[in-house]
Amino acid sequence: MVVLGALGSPAWAEPGPGGADRPPTTSYSLPSGATGSSGSYPSPPVADSGRLDRDVRVAPFDEARSREYFAVAAESLDPDLVERVRAIDGVRSVEVVDAARIRIDGVVMSVLGVNPSTFRNYAPAPSAKSDEIWQGIAEGRIALSDDAGKQRDLELGSTVAMAGAHGTVDKEVWTHATSGVAGIDALISRASAKELGFPRGNGLIVSAPGADLWQLREDLRKVLGPDVSLQVLAEESSGPRPYDADGVPVSEEIVERMIAAAESQLGVPYVWGGTTPGKGFDCSGLVQWAFRQAGVEIPRVTHDQWWAGEHIDYADARRGDLIFWRSDPTAPDYISHVAIYLGDGKMLEAPRSGDVVKVTDVRTDRMAGVVRVHVADQ
Structure with a gap:
């Protein structure tokens, strides 16, 4: 088991807040083919609610709480430190979690141990309102992200082996529901996390609706110190800052080298979590690898790649820009897919399980936006 550490920020800058409106917390429009009432997404299904023992009490959904930052350390955070975070101006609430990377079904995944009664208030709306999801987690089952579970x-209802510091424990896959915390592949209860040997209380979800996210980041740094990694989860700034980025856009030479590397992998299978040329890539793994071949380091996960440069309109996109989508029905505000724009309405992507790296027409349905990757200097 490996404790969660650095979250893959590029060496020249941390992912930072931008200026777009934050998606609403409690209501969303339906995706194509979805069903539900009052314009909301349906809750993700669970394995079998009839098998719930209900011997562990889970509090009902209270109120939606925003997610501004995720902080994670290698070791347990001192309770006094947590209280100092709670006291930061603009912070409304703080949720303590246990965070670690462990092998699930033989593949390393990032997992949070959570209190189902309270963490549900920070979860995306489709999951937050489902009593069955949180009851199942409380009773020792695992919630995989929509991507990790389906891909x-x-x-x-299937069983997966979770290999932690205290040995291997079998858990039932209870639901496919994305947590809303970028890069997190699964949720379990804190009791299950303790059983597996997770660090206790080494992660924090910070809710500070309406706060200036740039100032909040500085305040969190001052309190938590340099050994605690910070990841921005929200997308709104209280100030007039536009979407922009430090450094300068990558050169045309770098763009062409990056695209050539990506094109060399055409036909390679999609593999969830894949980063291996000739064997398998997922969408963000392919993008990171292709840029690396051109000498540029960008983050590993899709949400963090969203912060790797200047945000622009699709109408202004040019060859080598990255296109992003919000297509996860369990977390409608979540950045869930990325592709490389080739120009003339074409893009290169690693689409999904059972498919291969290929060139396709650009899809505008549920497109989140376009990013032009920046570097410090060239």
Whole structure:
């Protein structure tokens, strides 16, 4: 088991807040083909609610709480430190979690141990309102992210082996529901996390609706110190700052080298979590690898790649820009897919399980936006 550490920020800058409106917390429009009432997404299904023992009490959904930052350390955070975070101006609430990377079904995944009664208030709306999801987690089952569960064919009701510091424990896959914390592949209860040997209380979800996210980041740094990694989860700034980025856009030479590297992988299978040329890539793994071949380091996960440069309109996109989508029905405000724009309405992507790296027409449905990657200097 490996404790969660650095979150993959580029060496020249941390992912930072931008200026777009934050998606609403409690209501969303329906995706194509979805069903539900009052314009909301339906809750993700669970394996079998009839098998719930209900011997562990889970509090009902209270109120939606925003997610501004995720902080994670290698070791448990001192309770006094947590209280100092709670006291930061603009912070409304702080949720303590246990965070670690462990092997699930033989693949390393990032996992949070959570209190189902309280963490549900920070979860995306489709999951937050489902009593069955949180009851199942409280009773020792695992919630995989929509991507990890479906792309790896880990079906509801199946059993996965979780290899922690205290040995291997089998858990039932209870639901496919993305947590809303970028890069997190699964949720379990804090009791299950303790059973597996997770660090206790080494992570924080910070809710500070309406705060200036740039100032909040500085305040968190001052309190938590340099050994605690910070990841921005929200997308709104209280100030008039536009979407922009430090440094300068990558050169045309770098763009062409990056695209050539990506094109060399055409036909390679999609593999969830894949980063291996000739064997398998997922969408963000392919993008990171292609840029690396051109001498540029960008983050690993899609959400963090969203912060790797200047945000622009699709109408202004040019060859080599990255296109992003919000297509996860369990977390409608979540950045869930990325592709490389080739120009003339074409893009290169690693689409999904069962498919291969290929060139396709650009899809505008549920597109989140376009990013032009920046570097410090060239």
